[in-house]
Amino acid sequence: MRRRLVVDCADLAPGFRIDPASATVTASAGTSLADLMERLLAHGYFVPVTPGTRHVTVGGAIGADIHGKNHHVDSSFGAHVRSLTLVTPDGAERRIGPEHDPELFWATVGGMGLTGVITDATFDVIPVETASARVDTDRTRDLDSALALMSATDDRYHYTVCWIDLLARGAATGRGVLTRAHHATLEDLPPRLRRAPCATTPGRWRAPRPGSRPGC
Ligand SMILES: Cc1cc2nc3c(=O)[nH]c(=O)nc-3n(C[C@H](O)[C@H](O)[C@H](O)COP(=O)(O)OP(=O)(O)OC[C@H]3O[C@@H](n4cnc5c(N)ncnc54)[C@H](O)[C@@H]3O)c2cc1C
Structure with missing residues (x-):
C-alpha cells in the first residue's frame, strides 16, 4: 500500500515582523492573509496581493503564486517575495530568493509545494494611509x-x-x-473617519464560520 502524508502548514507558528526600512514583512508560512491584513493595517501597511478570498496562507499564496485585482499593476504574489525558507525533501533548510538560488526560488513560486515546504517568507508590503x-x-x-x-x-x-x-x-x-x-488617502476620508484612519473591527476578517458563503 502507498503511504501518503499531509503537512498542515496552518500549524506553523503564526507571527510576523515588519521592517519599516525596507517596507517588508517576514511571516510564518502558516499565517493567513486575513490575519496579516488586520495586523499590518495597524502599522499603516497592506499585503501586496489579495486573491478573491483572504483566507489563504502565506505558503499557499507563494505555492500557487496567487494574483489579485491589482495584477495589471503589481503582477502576482511571487513578484513581491524577497526571500523564503524552504525545507526540501532531503530535510535541508534553505534560504532562497530571486538573487540567491533563483532557479529553486522560481520553481517554488507557483510550484504548488513540489519543491518542498516553505516555512516563512519575507515580502514587500504596501504603505497605506487608511484602511479604506x-x-x-x-x-x-x-x-x-x-x-x-x-x-x-x-x-x-x-x-x-x-x-x-x-x-x-x-x-x-x-x-x-x-x-x-x-x-484611500487621509484626504479622501470624511472627517469622522480621519481620527483613526487605519482602524478595523477586530476579528472582522477572520475565517468565516462553516456553512457561510465565501466571497469571490
Ligand atoms: C473563493 C476563492 C477565491 C479565490 N480567488 C483567487 C484569486 O482571485 N486569485 C488567485 O490567484 N487565487 C484565488 N483563489 C485560489 C487560492 O488563492 C489559492 O488556491 C491559494 O493557493 C490557497 O491557499 P491555501 O493557503 O489555502 O493553500 P492550499 O490550498 O493548502 O495549497 C495551495 C497550494 O500551495 C501549496 N502550499 C501551501 N502551503 C505551502 C507551504 N507552506 N509550502 C509549500 N507549498 C505550499 C500546496 O501544496 C498547494 O499546491 C481563490 C480561492 C477561493 C476559495
Whole structure:
C-alpha cells in the first residue's frame, strides 16, 4: 500500500515582523492573509496581493503564486517575495530568493509545494494611509464597452475587476459592472473617519464560520 502524508502548514507558528526600512514583512508560512491584513493595517501597511478570498496562507499564496485585482499593476504574489525558507525533501533548510538560488526560488513560486515546504517568507508590503478604499463603479452596456472602459482607465487604478453577465443576450451580450479602486488617502476620508484612519473591527476578517458563503 502507498503511504501518503499531509503537512498542515496552518500549524506553523503564526507571527510576523515588519521592517519599516525596507517596507517588508517576514511571516510564518502558516499565517493567513486575513490575519496579516488586520495586523499590518495597524502599522499603516497592506499585503501586496489579495486573491478573491483572504483566507489563504502565506505558503499557499507563494505555492500557487496567487494574483489579485491589482495584477495589471503589481503582477502576482511571487513578484513581491524577497526571500523564503524552504525545507526540501532531503530535510535541508534553505534560504532562497530571486538573487540567491533563483532557479529553486522560481520553481517554488507557483510550484504548488513540489519543491518542498516553505516555512516563512519575507515580502514587500504596501504603505497605506487608511484602511479604506476609494471605489468607482460603472455599469457597461455590452462587452465592447466593458473592454473599452477597462482599456481606457485601468492604468489610473490600483485595483480593477469586472463582473460580466454571461446570461444577457442580444445587444446586452457581455454587459457588466466594472469596479476600480485605490487605497484611500487621509484626504479622501470624511472627517469622522480621519481620527483613526487605519482602524478595523477586530476579528472582522477572520475565517468565516462553516456553512457561510465565501466571497469571490
Ligand atoms: C473563493 C476563492 C477565491 C479565490 N480567488 C483567487 C484569486 O482571485 N486569485 C488567485 O490567484 N487565487 C484565488 N483563489 C485560489 C487560492 O488563492 C489559492 O488556491 C491559494 O493557493 C490557497 O491557499 P491555501 O493557503 O489555502 O493553500 P492550499 O490550498 O493548502 O495549497 C495551495 C497550494 O500551495 C501549496 N502550499 C501551501 N502551503 C505551502 C507551504 N507552506 N509550502 C509549500 N507549498 C505550499 C500546496 O501544496 C498547494 O499546491 C481563490 C480561492 C477561493 C476559495
